[in-house]
Amino acid sequence: MTDPHPLVLLPSVEGPDLPVASLRAILPAWHPERDRPVALSGGYSHGVYALGGSHVLRFAIPERAERLRHESVILNDLGARPGLVDIADRLPRVVASFDGAMSTNDSLSSRWRGWHGLIINRFQGSNAFRAWLGASEATRVRWVHEAVRILRTVHGFRDGTPSGPVPSSPALRYTCGWYGTRMEGVGSDWCECHRLYLSKLRDLLVAGGTVSHRNLLEASLAACWARLDALTTVWGPRTGHGDFHLHNIIVSGTAVTGVIDWEWGGLTEPDADLAHLLRWSLFPGHPADEDLEDRVSAVDFAGVPSAIWNAYPEVATINGLEDRLFVYLAEHDLHQLSQYPESTQAIARLEAWLAGAHLTLTPRN
Numbered sequence: 001m002t003d004p005h006p007l008v009l010l011p012s013v014e015g016p017d018l019p020v021a022s023l024r025a026i027l028p029a030w031h032p033e034r035d036r037p038v039a040l041s042g043g044y045s046h047g048v049y050a051l052g053g054s055h056v057l058r059f060a061i062p063e064r065a066e067r068l069r070h071e072s073v074i075l076n077d078l079g080a081r082p083g084l085v086d087i088a089d090r091l092p093r094v095v096a097s098f099d100g101a102m103s104t105n106d107s108l109s110s111r112w113r114g115w116h117g118l119i120i121n122r123f124q125g126s127n128a129f130r131a132w133l134g135a136s137e138a139t140r141v142r143w144v145h146e147a148v149r150i151l152r153t154v155h156g157f158r159d160g161t162p163s164g165p166v167p168s169s170p171a172l173r174y175t176c177g178w179y180g181t182r183m184e185g186v187g188s189d190w191c192e193c194h195r196l197y198l199s200k201l202r203d204l205l206v207a208g209g210t211v212s213h214r215n216l217l218e219a220s221l222a223a224c225w226a227r228l229d230a231l232t233t234v235w236g237p238r239t240g241h242g243d244f245h246l247h248n249i250i251v252s253g254t255a256v257t258g259v260i261d262w263e264w265g266g267l268t269e270p271d272a273d274l275a276h277l278l279r280w281s282l283f284p285g286h287p288a289d290e291d292l293e294d295r296v297s298a299v300d301f302a303g304v305p306s307a308i309w310n311a312y313p314e315v316a317t318i319n320g321l322e323d324r325l326f327v328y329l330a331e332h333d334l335h336q337l338s339q340y341p342e343s344t345q346a347i348a349r350l351e352a353w354l355a356g357a358h359l360t361l362t363p364r365n
Contacts, residue, residue: 062114125252175266
């Protein structure tokens with residue numbers, strides 16, 4: 001935008017206020033005097049606001065702006081893929097992606113330098129985690145089954161009977177790892193990518209002076225390296241969500257209305273893209289909103305793994321699935337400890353994986 005617009009300010013979750021009136025120029029269909037912005041729960045990396053019933057604004061500080069730009073690329077790519085037409089209404093559509101300075105006049109541009117905004121369509125309903133305790137078991141299974149089928153389609157598998165290997169370009173390069181420590185475009189060899197990522201985690205843990213629980217960390221790293229041969233079976237790099245769990249699945253009634261928050265999307269293997277949903281089904285307390293932490297337990301989510309495997313037969317039958325899941329799950333918690341050395345949740349989960357808890361998440365258990 002080249003024409004400056006007056007600002008009406010709204011308190012932001014982090015940093016400067018939002019330029020509400022300027023957003024009116026970016027989104028002409030929105031009427032701020034009628035549909036006042038409402039802060040939504042969640043948004044671990046961004047301020048998240050409903051702009052009426054049809055749109056959602058995510059606004060990121062400079063340190064996190066690149067993630068929103070990345071999400072725009074992922075979503076635009078998904079929107080252009082003809083094979084996703086049947087699920088297009090349940091994938092976010094980019095309405096606008098803009099830098100903060102574009103929505104201010106020159107006198108305020110320095111205040112917004114580096115900020116980035118993303119406006120997408122809003123899905124009706126609430127995230128499945130918040131709706132979970134009030135739902136019947138049949139509804140819960142349907143939510144998981146439906147969401148996983150959406151993800152399976154994004155991965156490139158046709159709906160219907162189980163598919164064989166799906167061709168993938170050898171020139172594509174995997175994204176490997178979790179969140180801020182992940183490695184993008186690291187290579188075309190899935191096993192070697194994880195070897196490199198584990199080496200990175202080891203170096204980060206050492207550089208960070210993480211000396212507490214040293215035996216646990218060394219045992220976890222060694223157990224991952226010992227299982228890497230299981231990662232030689234691949235479908236090839238394909239677009240994945242990267243943060244697929246119940247907070248990012250929007251439901252209304254018994255239906256899944258959308259799968260949101262693709263900022264960590266990248267080229268991955270399908271089974272790795274399911275690791276979050278499996279982890280949180282066994283350890284739901286950590287990702288729960290504060291008012292739910294003391295109310296949820298693994299018992300509430302016991303039906304999640306079987307619903308996943310029923311919806312995704314290709315992954316359910318992959319050779320070495322148990323060992324592959326161990327690597328993904330342990331890597332996540334090693335990542336957590338590299339960022340938060342005293343995370344009691346990550347320590348407890350690593351101890352559980354080493355004791356075989358991951359086996360309870362597989363289709364053969």
